[in-house]
Amino acid sequence: MIHTNIPGFGELLLEHAVFDYNGTLALDGLLLPHVREKLLALAETMNIRILTADTFGSVRGQCGGFPFTIHIIDAKDESE
Secondary structure, three states: OEEEEEOOOEEEEEOEEEEEOEOOOEEOOEEOOOHHHHHHHHHOOOEEEEEEOOOOOOHHHHHOOOOEEEEEOOHHHOOO
């Protein structure tokens, strides 16, 4: 968990971080340089969740075996 104080708002205890995969962490289905290392460092203090439609079918190959939870969103469920 990460504990932080936001002036004018108050204290926050952050337990989860949620990221979109392609276009945020990856380009054309491949993790951007240094993203894996940064996510692994962040995973030491937080639960990492990656959301994706997995358009390129590569998220499990790029992020599998790491302490990240991957949520693949079916195209028919994108609006939800």
